[in-house]
Amino acid sequence: MECRLCLGPAPAASSVSIFGDPHPERLEQRIRTCCQIQVKRGDGLPDRVCLSCKTSLELLISFRKACFRNNESSQLRLDDCSKIKTEEVLLEDLIWDDEPSQSTIQRKNSEMCLKSFPSESELILHKRSHPGEKLFKCDICLKSFIRKNGLVSHLRSHKGENTYKCEICLKTFTKKSFLDNHKKLHVVIKPHKCKICLKSFITKTKLVLHLRSHTGEKPYKCEICLKSFTQKSSLGTHTKLHAGIKPHKCDICLKSFIYKLGLVSHLRSHTGENPYKCEICLKPFTQKSHLVTHKKLHAVIKPHKCDICLKSFISKSKLMSHLRSHTGEKPYKCEICLKSFSHNSSLGAHKKMHAGI
CATH class of the missing domain: 3.40.1800.20 (His-Me finger endonuclease fold)
Structure with missing residues (x-):
């Protein structure tokens, strides 16, 4: 190896x-x-x-x-310059002071949004913020960036490299901005408060996202299936499902995942690792979400109710599974004998029969 x-x-x-x-x-x-x-x-x-x-x-x-792109661009500029005829320059036309001419100022204005910049380099950098001008592309997931440092920072997410470390808890992050937001958790400063439920947040952005849980606003819509989301990151995850992009593959069973976190969680099913433990009954779990659902058993909280028989359930997924007993739906099909099942666990037990397990 x-x-x-x-x-x-x-x-x-x-x-x-x-x-x-x-x-x-x-x-x-x-x-x-x-x-x-x-x-x-x-x-x-x-x-x-x-x-x-x-x-x-x-x-x-x-x-x-x-390099290839820049060389081609330079060659095009050279070809354009060769077409310009040499003109006689009069002495009074020359600019001797440091004041930029009106034509120079006009050249530094963006033709797209008319925003002005003090230098040509800043104008060129700004133009990339307009659609189709993100020159730095990730060769792994094809995501594009305006600046090179944005691409370098993004590549750390594929590599699993975290360069910024918290001095208090030693947790690491790929970006300095992520570390700065994390540090606020240690000093417990949450200046942004929700006026509806009085919950506080570290940043205004997190408060705005939280408010959508009250208003039901979902501003990010999938152009393929028109499904809406409250966060842009959720839409990004969803669009990968349509594109079939799952770059993180398990080397044991070859199952693929959209995010590395999903792969890390999946690997525990092979290693038997259960890092999340219930403080009440000490039962271990591979995922934190499973532990959260389990804790509701101790608190006897069953917020999801069946409208047909009024039976209550801990999670929405358990309610959806229960509803199939009323509808007769069997969405899980065996690829070998085409037999259908209402639960994924039943399909898994059935497949063992074909495998002789």
């Missing part, structure tokens, strides 16, 4: 297969292009790459593309 590029350790949990990359520009092709190394399946050499080398390779690919 060595890395093909640096020969460092490359365990399954922190490395990727060279021949299992779903990206259109496959990993073996990138290695051949950037490193001039011939990679062939079954050549007897390591067939995995550690996450550190993978990120370095992605940055190299981005740099290579930027």
